[in-house]
Amino acid sequence: MILPLIFLLASLLQHYGAEAESSHVSKFLLPSVKEKNGVQDSAQEKVLTVSGEGMVHSPDFPHTYPRNTVLVWRLVAASNMRIQLTFDERFGLEDPEDGICKYDFVEIEDPTEKTLLGRWCGSQPGTESHKSKGNQIIIRFISDEYFPSEPGFCIHYSPLPVSISEPEVPALPPPSLQGVEELSEAVAGLSTVEEVMKYLEPERWQLDMEELYKPTWQVLGKSFILNKKARGADLNLLREEVRLYSCTPRNYSVSLREELKRTDVIFWPSCLLVKRCGGNCACCSHHCYDCQCVPARVAKKYHEVLLLKHRGGGRGLLKSMTDVPLEHHEECSCVCKDD
Numbered sequence: 277m278i279l280p281l282i283f284l285l286a287s288l289l290q291h292y293g294a295e296a297e298s299s300h301v302s303k304f305l306l307p308s309v310k311e312k313n314g315v316q317d318s319a320q321e322k323v324l325t326v327s328g329e330g331m332v333h334s335p336d337f338p339h340t341y342p343r344n345t346v347l348v349w350r351l352v353a354a355s356n357m358r359i360q361l362t363f364d365e366r367f368g369l370e371d372p373e374d375g376i377c378k379y380d381f382v383e384i385e386d387p388t389e390k391t392l393l394g395r396w397c398g399s400q401p402g403t404e405s406h407k408s409k410g411n412q413i414i415i416r417f418i419s420d421e422y423f424p425s426e427p428g429f430c431i432h433y434s435p436l437p438v439s440i441s442e443p444e445v446p447a448l449p450p451p452s453l454q455g456v457e458e459l460s461e462a463v464a465g466l467s468t469v470e471e472v473m474k475y476l477e478p479e480r481w482q483l484d485m486e487e488l489y490k491p492t493w494q495v496l497g498k499s500f501i502l503n504k505k506a507r508g509a510d511l512n513l514l515r516e517e518v519r520l521y522s523c524t525p526r527n528y529s530v531s532l533r534e535e536l537k538r539t540d541v542i543f544w545p546s547c548l549l550v551k552r553c554g555g556n557c558a559c560c561s562h563h564c565y566d567c568q569c570v571p572a573r574v575a576k577k578y579h580e581v582l583l584l585k586h587r588g589g590g591r592g593l594l595k596s597m598t599d600v601p602l603e604h605h606e607e608c609s610c611v612c613k614d615d
Contacts, residue, residue, distance in 0.1 A: 321348045321349065321350045321414070322347070322348065322349050322350070323349075323350045323352060324349055324350070324351050324352070325352055325353075326351050326352060326353040326357070326359050326433055326434075326435050327353075327354075327435065328434070328435070329432065329433070329434045330432070330433055330434075331364075331430055331431060331432045331433065332349045332351075332415055332430075332431055332433070333364075333428065333429060333430035333431070334347075334369075334382075334417055334419075334428030334429050334430075335347075335428070336428065337366075337427055337428040337429065337430050338366050338426065338427030338428065338430070339426055339427060339428070340424050340425065340426040340427075340428070341380075341419055341424050341425075341426070341428040342419065342424065343419055343420065343421045343422070343424050344419065344420065344421050345417065345418070345419045346416075346417070346418050347416070347417040347418075348414065348415070348416050348417075349414070349415045349416075350387075350412060350413075350414050351412065351413045351414070351415070351433055352411065352412050353408075353411045353412070353435045354411060354435070355411050356411075356437065356438055357411055357435045357436060357437060357438065358407055358408050358409075358410075358411065358435070358436045358437075358438060359407070359408040359411070359412070359413045359433055359434075359435060359436070360405055360406070360407050360408075360433065360434050360435075360436050361384060361405060361406045361407075361408075361413065361415075361431050361432070361433050362405045362406075362431070362432045362433075363396075363401035363429065363430070363431055363432075364401070364429070364430035364431070364432065365401065366427045366430065367396075367399065367400070367401035367427070367428075367429050367430075368398075368399050368425045368426055368427050368428065368429075369381060369382065369396070369397040369398060369419075369425050369428065369429060370397060370398075370419070370420075370422075370423050370424070370425050371397065371398045371399075372397050372398050376482050376485060376486070377395045377396065377397035377398075377482065378482065378486070379397070379419075379420045379422065379423070380397055380418065380419040380420060380423075380424065380425065381395050381396060381397040381417075381418060382395070382396055382397075382415065382416070382417045382418075382429050382431070383395040383396070383415075383416050384406055384413065384414070384415055384416075384431075385413070385414040385415075385416065385479070386408055386409050386410070386413060386414075387410070387412050387413070387414055388408065388409040388410030388412065389409050390450070390478075390479075391478045392474075392478040392479055392481075393406050394406070395482065396429070401429065407436065413433075415431060417429070451475060451476050462475065463475065464559065467515075468512050468515075469485075469488070469511040469512055469515075470485060473485055473488075518559065521555050521556075522555045522556060522557070522558070522559055523553060523554075523555045523556070523557050523560075523569035523608045523609065523610050524553070524554070524555055524608055525551040525552065525553060525554075525604075525605045525606060525607070525608055526551065526552065526553075526554045526555065527549045527550075527551065528549070528550055528551075528552040528554065529547045529548070529549055529550075530547060530548060530549075530550055530602070531546060531547055532545075532546060532547065532548060532581065532600060533546070535602065536600060540585070541583055541584065541585045542583070542584040542585070543581050543582070543583060543584075543600070544581065544582040544584065545581065548579055548581070548600075548602060550602050550603065550604050551604040551605050551606065552571075552604075552605050553569050553570060553571050553605045553608035554569065554608075555569060555608075556569070557569050557610040559610075560610040564612035564613075565612075566612065566613040567610050567611070567612055567613070568610065568611060568612075568613045569608055569609075569610055570608065570609065570610075570611055571605040571607070571608055572607040572608055572609040573605070573606045573607035574603055574604070574605055574606070575603075575604050575606050576601050576602070576603055576604070577601070577602055577604050578599040578600065578601055578602075579599065579600050579602060580597055580598070580599055581597070581598065581600055582595065582596075582597060582598075583595070583596050583597070583598040
């Protein structure tokens with residue numbers, strides 16, 4: 277009878293001891309999650325005055341950073357100064373998905389132009405330095421509840437005096453305030469749909485990319501209705517196909533006798549492939565009546581062929597290998613042909 281009572285008493289003491297230890301840990305350790313060099317609430321910012329060199333970094337750098345963290349730093353220099361940022365070569369955050377930093381990342385925002393200079397994750401930091409347009413810059417670090425990595429990140433900052441020769445950057449209106457023609461020309465010059473999204477909404481372009489191909493109840497394309505595609509068209513591929521059939525160098529077959537104006541001989545093969553400008557200029561950025569595709573860079577290349585020529589006096593054919601020069605177009609451009 278005594279032995280079971282002893283086991284019951286030991287079990288109760290262990291249970292209450294564990295609760296007391298848990299309470300002790302939560303009481304003394306949880307507040308330390310809030311780091312001195314940042315804040316937990318994304319609605320707040322830690323303002324740092326930039327008067328000399330310094331750094332901001334993920335908590336516990338160069339070790340694993342904590343989960344569920346939002347840190348925001350606003351770096352402020354004197355009005356006649358700019359701020360230069362450089363990543364520490366030690367860098368490691370959670371990997372991207374489909375090339376997009378969705379989970380753990382650090383990003384830099386320039387409040388002067390209200391643009392996002394970049395967002396980084398994975399194992400590759402930004403190699404180039406970044407310079408603010410004004411005297412302020414914002415650094416934001418976010419980690420979710422899964423897969424923290426190491427060593428995190430560290431960004432070094434330093435003040436830079438404004439150069440006297442520094443050109444004034446014209447203040448462009450945001451895309452939402454640009455006219456149709458102005459916006460159309462700006463978007464047409466971008467290479468990928470990602471660049472378009474960055475230009476239109478620099479602060480939320482990655483979210484727009486995630487939602488772009490999701491069908492909504494307002495608009496369901498035929499590809500979704502007929503279940504022929506899992507997602508919408510690949511816009512980058514569509515643009516690349518158009519580029520290939522627009523004003524670019526492409527293969528043409530040319531007759532050697534006509535190209536070289538040699539009607540007294542025979543060549544074999546009689547035709548060769550050369551690069552010549554072709555395609556239309558429907559996407560020509562020039563506002564003109566007649567936009568034509570013309571060579572912008574030309575190169576002369578030599579091709580070895582068989583030449584056949586009649587000998588004098590009916591003594592048969594002269595057969596020899598010979599080099600023939602042919603003109604190749606290596607670059608093409610659309611130009612206006614208006615008067």
